[in-house]
Amino acid sequence: MASLLDMRRRIKSVKNTQQITKAMKMVAAAKLKRAQDRVTSSRPFALKMSDILGGLGSKVADEFSHPLLDERGDEKYLIVLVSADKGLAGAFNANVIKAVQAFMTTHSAKSTTMIPVGRKGRDFFKRRQIEFSEEYVGLTGSGQVKLTDAVEIAQKVIKTFTEDTTIDKVFIAFTEFKTVLSQKPVIEQLLPIPRAAGEDNGGAAQAEYIYEQSAAEIFGKLLPKHVETQIYKGMIESVASEQGSRMTAMDSASKNAGELIDTLTLNMNRIRQAAITKEIIEVVSGAAAA
Numbered sequence: 001m002a003s004l005l006d007m008r009r010r011i012k013s014v015k016n017t018q019q020i021t022k023a024m025k026m027v028a029a030a031k032l033k034r035a036q037d038r039v040t041s042s043r044p045f046a047l048k049m050s051d052i053l054g055g056l057g058s059k060v061a062d063e064f065s066h067p068l069l070d071e072r073g074d075e076k077y078l079i080v081l082v083s084a085d086k087g088l089a090g091a092f093n094a095n096v097i098k099a100v101q102a103f104m105t106t107h108s109a110k111s112t113t114m115i116p117v118g119r120k121g122r123d124f125f126k127r128r129q130i131e132f133s134e135e136y137v138g139l140t141g142s143g144q145v146k147l148t149d150a151v152e153i154a155q156k157v158i159k160t161f162t163e164d165t166t167i168d169k170v171f172i173a174f175t176e177f178k179t180v181l182s183q184k185p186v187i188e189q190l191l192p193i194p195r196a197a198g199e200d201n202g203g204a205a206q207a208e209y210i211y212e213q214s215a216a217e218i219f220g221k222l223l224p225k226h227v228e229t230q231i232y233k234g235m236i237e238s239v240a241s242e243q244g245s246r247m248t249a250m251d252s253a254s255k256n257a258g259e260l261i262d263t264l265t266l267n268m269n270r271i272r273q274a275a276i277t278k279e280i281i282e283v284v285s286g287a288a289a290a
Helices: 004-059 092-106 119-126 147-163 215-289
Strands: 076-082 111-117 169-179 182-191
Touching: 004 169, 004 215, 076 092, 076 119, 076 147, 076 215, 092 119, 092 169, 092 182, 092 215, 111 119, 111 147, 147 182, 147 215, 169 215, 182 215
Parallel strands: 076 111, 076 169
Antiparallel strands: 169 182
């Protein structure tokens, strides 16, 4: 049986851990509010960008060619995986990694290369000998995402896709933020952009666009901007999801620590009571013997 001193030391250790988890919950809650505001403000622009480009792509002539628009085969994929740089966020990293593993298993691609954004995803797939075109770590550790970082990643993705003609499709895997308690891993196709992406809009009338410049000039400017926007959206969605998951995990950890403290305190009181009872019995026995 543990001694009274051991129980006191363990209770003190659990209380110290509880203070840390409570502090981490408060920090995550503060970061979540800012990240959630960025997600809310960025979604309309990203969705409208996809709708406009899909609509324009469906209306240009079939013989029109653009390296970011033209369909290729279905044998090699490039996946941009957005994960966290830190742990202690519940199942946040595990869920998006499992989604990518399931995607790689169920799809027909013969090979997959990856651009991990975040230390957790990079470390996981590095141990499994997945080829990396590039890797980015330390971009989301502060809870904020810089547009310049998203632009740099997008330029790398575009360069890899245009120069390596063996890559048929580019996907981005991230965690979509829904609520503090609900985050969903999603995998979306970045490149090539489907020409008919804007044709199906739930039965709503499609807008007619009249443009003066040539299709090549318009797509030459808008398509790279679209990739930048989608990567930036995926990164801020992932950051908001990470903070929400961390806040929930730290709240659960704090509650579990409180329950453990109560249990340990009860056991400590039982040990102390047993020691007192033993001393009383020894005193009474000694007095009776005298």
